[in-house]
Structures are given as structure tokens and as C-alpha cells.
Amino acid sequence: MRVLLITGEYSPMQGGVGDYTRELALALSAFGSEVHVFTRGAEQRDENRRVKVHRLPGRWRWSTLWHVSSLVRSLSPDVVHIQYQTAAYGMHPSIHLLPRWLRFTARSPALAVTYHDLLVPYLFPKAGPIRWQAVLELARSSDVSVTTNPADYRRLTSALPGARVFEIPIGSNIFPAPPAGFQRDVWRASHGYSGDECLLVYFGFLNASKGGEVLVKTLVKLSEERHNVRLLMLGGKVGSSDPTNVDSVRRVEEMMEDTGVSGLVRWTGFLPSDQVSAWLLASDVALMPYQDGVSFRRGSFMATLAHGLPVVTTYPEVPYRELVHGENVFLVPRGDAEAAANAVEEICRSPEARRRLSDGARKLADSFSWDRIARMHLEAYASVV
Numbered sequence: 499m500r501v502l503l504i505t506g507e508y509s510p511m512q513g514g515v516g517d518y519t520r521e522l523a524l525a526l527s528a529f530g531s532e533v534h535v536f537t538r539g540a541e542q543r544d545e546n547r548r549v550k551v552h553r554l555p556g557r558w559r560w561s562t563l564w565h566v567s568s569l570v571r572s573l574s575p576d577v578v579h580i581q582y583q584t585a586a587y588g589m590h591p592s593i594h595l596l597p598r599w600l601r602f603t604a605r606s607p608a609l610a611v612t613y614h615d616l617l618v619p620y621l622f623p624k625a626g627p628i629r630w631q632a633v634l635e636l637a638r639s640s641d642v643s644v645t646t647n648p649a650d651y652r653r654l655t656s657a658l659p660g661a662r663v664f665e666i667p668i669g670s671n672i673f674p675a676p677p678a679g680f681q682r683d684v685w686r687a688s689h690g691y692s693g694d695e696c697l698l699v700y701f702g703f704l705n706a707s708k709g710g711e712v713l714v715k716t717l718v719k720l721s722e723e724r725h726n727v728r729l730l731m732l733g734g735k736v737g738s739s740d741p742t743n744v745d746s747v748r749r750v751e752e753m754m755e756d757t758g759v760s761g762l763v764r765w766t767g768f769l770p771s772d773q774v775s776a777w778l779l780a781s782d783v784a785l786m787p788y789q790d791g792v793s794f795r796r797g798s799f800m801a802t803l804a805h806g807l808p809v810v811t812t813y814p815e816v817p818y819r820e821l822v823h824g825e826n827v828f829l830v831p832r833g834d835a836e837a838a839a840n841a842v843e844e845i846c847r848s849p850e851a852r853r854r855l856s857d858g859a860r861k862l863a864d865s866f867s868w869d870r871i872a873r874m875h876l877e878a879y880a881s882v883v
Contacts, residue, residue: 499879500532502575502607504566504596506558506586508537508551512734512768514702514797515586515614517671523549525872536569558587563596567603577879578607582636583614591619594632597639608882611636612644612666614795616653637661641882644875646795649816664878667794669866670804676776685780689764694726696846699781699807701732701774702798709787709812710750715835716785718757720842727762727846729785732777733798734768778805782852783845786811787838792821792829794866803863808855810841820865824851826858 503523507516516537523533527548538554552569554562570578580596587593597609613636618629634657637643643663645651651665676685683693691697698717704710713729720727735747754760766777778784784802786792791814792799802809803826812832814821823829828845830837845851 499530499577499876499883500534500573500575501526501879502534502536502570502573502578503581504578505535505537505581506583506588506593508535513586514671515581515583518614518668518797519581520549521669521671521868522871522875525868526875528869529872529876531876534569534573534575536566558590558592560592563592563599563603566596567600570600570604570607574605575607576883577610579610579612579875579879580636580640581612581614584617584619584633586614587619589620591632594619594635597636601639608642608879609640610642610644610878610882611640612646613637613650613654614646614668616650634658637663642878644878647793647814647816648818649791649793649814650795652816662881664874666871666874666878667866668797668800669868669871670800670863671797672771672774672778672801672804674775674779674805675772676779677772680776680779682780685776689780691728691780692726696720696727696783696842697730697781698727698783698785698842699730699732699777699802700785701778701802702786702796703733704735704746704750706746707788707790708746709789709833710746711753712787712789712833712835712838713785714750714753714757714759716787716838716842717754717759717762719835719839721759721762723839723843727842729759729763730777730781731763731765732769733766733774735765774801775805778802778807781807783807783842784809784811785838785842787830787832787835788812789832791815791832792827794818800863800866803859803866806856806860806863808845808852809859810838810845820862822858825854826862828855 503519505519507513509520527533534550536552618633644666646668655663717729784807792811810828813829821827828841830841
């Protein structure tokens with residue numbers, strides 16, 4: 499099967515959608531598919547000689563539709579699969595019309611779209627409900643849609659009864675593969691962390707949905723009650739696509755200064771994947787207080803599970819049968835910094851709780867292998883090809 503993946507970001511750009519698309523491309527190619535990627539901002543190169551990357555000159559704009567249809571006519575793919583997140587396309591509305599454009603301008607392959615979230619594009623001032631209709635247009639004009647979590651699946655199937663929708667979770671794009679010779683205690687000591695300190699880690703970009711203010715309030719409460727807690731802000735701050743992340747980071751940094759906890763915080767900036775893995779393995783608790791609830795669409799959350807890290811996070815919008823409070827994750831109410839601080843305190847005090855949550859996280863992560871994810875995609879493609 500020849501597959502063309504369309505994405506607004508891709509390695510080496512910083513962004514979860516780009517990392518996801520790369521892993522999916524490699525996993526599909528491992529099953530014998532011929533995989534091409536059309537993106538912006540990436541060098542034109544073969545990915546391990548298995549994935550061909552086609553570079554978009556400049557930003558995503560209306561003229562990009564011509565580039566895509568020309569590539570489709572040249573490649574004659576069996577499936578064109580759009581990876582949708584509005585910020586990854588610079589909020590430009592042209593991506594919403596791509597499926598219909600391809601129907602008219604190119605040999606009509608099977609068309610698929612993955613909704614990495616259901617956030618609406620900007621479009622124009624006072625667009626109102628038109629913005630949501632633009633999001634639905636992708637599913638209406640495609641043969642098959644993919645959501646990554648139960649909440650988005652429920653919302654999309656409710657809005658479009660009868661639509662062919664598959665729920666396929668994402669996997670971790672950071673694998674447990676630290677630098678050669680990694681030793682947890684040595685790594686911590688070499689970076690100034692003692693064995694009796696409770697090292698919290700937040701992994702991922704900061705935006706309005708990530709709960710940055712709750713993160714700071716939780717650290718404040720913990721610092722008032724114990725003197726050996728530290729917070730590691732792991733990875734890049736803002737990424738390559740979403741400009742609104744800059745304001746979120748600024749507010750969090752100002753809040754850390756105002757509350758006097760900035761001295762307890764280390765920002766690593768963007769790091770190679772092996773160093774990210776080392777920090778996840780060296781930390782004690784992941785603190786991810788998502789404002790919209792934990793979700794399997796969060797690549798950073800999936801990475802913490804893959805590393806067997808005890809995770810304190812917020813109740814999901816829709817219950818997940820896979821998430822078992824106290825066994826593979828510790829769930830707290832959204833926006834409740836006191837509950838989050840109490841959870842962290844309990845886990846840091848109890849080696850037994852850490853082991854239980856760590857073992858449960860690894861077992862849960864095993865069910866989100868890229869091999870399984872690729873198979874699910876091939877089944878979705880086969881239903882319409």
C-alpha cells in the first residue's frame with residue numbers, strides 16, 4: 499500500500515504531531531507500506547531509507563493545495579492521510595478544504611484524517627459556529643476519520659452520525675533509551691539532585707490547556723511543607739507551530755517569580771531524545787495537571803507511562819477503562835492544586851506506591867506499541883481502499 503501522510507509539522511521541527519507522524523510513518527513502512535510525507539520545514543531526505551519526505555516551500559497557504567494535488571497525481575497513493583491539528587497549519591483554513599480539492603483535481607485516492615484534537619481554527623473575526631463546521635468538513639469530505647481518545651470519538655460521532663470513525667490511540671515518541679552507561683543516581687548527582695530530594699517533572703510544551711498555573715500552585719504548597727522538592731520543566735517551552743504557547747510560558751514564569759519558587763525549578767530547553775529519556779528515568783513523579791483532563795492524545799503523557807514514571811494528573815473528560823486510579827495513574831480533580839500536592843506527597847513518602855504506579859504505567863504503555871498502532875491504521879485504510 500502506498501500512503502501519503504500530510505502534516506503541518508515534522509522532524510526536525512519541535513511538535514507532538516510531527517513526532518507522531520514520523521513514528522507512524524516508520525511503523526507503517528515496517529509492514530511493507532511505501533510511505534511518503536508532505537510537510538513544511540523539514541529537509542528533503544529519506545528517513546532510514548524507508549520514508550520519503552517532500553518539503554513544502556514556505557508556509558501553509560492557499561497555493562499549498564496545488565502542491566498537494568500535484569504530488570498526489572505524481573505518486574498515485576492508495577491513501578492520503580491528513581494529520582490535523584489547526585495550530586500545526588498556522589491556523590490557515592486551506593487544510594479544511596484539502597479533501598474536496600483532491601476530489602476535483604487529482605485521481606481520487608482514499609482520504610483519511612486524524613484529529614489530534616478538535617480545536618477550531620481562527621478563520622476570520624466573529625466566525626462563530628463556522629469554525630466548528632470547518633473542523634467537521636474534514637471528516638465529511640474524507641472516507642475515514644481517526645480520533646485518538648474516547649472524548650473526541652464521542653464528540654465527532656455525535657456530530658456526524660454514520661461517519662466512519664476509528665479510535666486509535668497514539669504511542670510514545672520518546673522511548674526508554676538513555677545515553678550509554680546511564681545510572682540513575684549518578685545522573686541525578688551530576689546535575690545537583692540528591693537521593694532524598696523528590697524530583698518532579700513536567701514534560702511537554704506549555705499552553706492554556708496544560709495547567710501551568712496549577713503546576714506552580716502545587717509546587718508552592720509542596721515547598722511550604724517540605725524542603726526537598728524540586729521541579730524539572732523538561733523539553734522545549736513553545737514548539738515550532740503554536741504561537742499562543744509563548745504567552746502561556748510567560749505567565750507561568752512570572753508566577754514562579756512572584757511566588758518565590760523559581761529557584762526550585764530547572765528548565766532544560768529542547769533536548770535530544772536520549773537525554774529526555776534519562777531525565778524521565780531519573781525523576782520521581784510526573785506532574786501533569788491538564789486543564790481539560792488527561793487524554794491518550796497527549797504524547798508527553800504517553801512518554802511518562804513508557805518510562806514507568808508515577809504520574810499525578812487530572813481526571814479525564816470521559817472515563818477511560820484503561821486508567822485505574824492508584825494502580826497505573828494517580829488522578830486528581832482539575833484545577834485542584836491542594837489535591838495534586840497531597841498526591842505528590844503521598845507518592846514521594848511511599849516506595850510501595852511508587853513501585854505500584856511504576857509497574858502499572860509500564861503495563862499500560864505496552865498496549866500502545868507502534869506495531870499495534872500501525873496495524874490499526876492498516877485496518878482503517880483497508881476498510882475504504
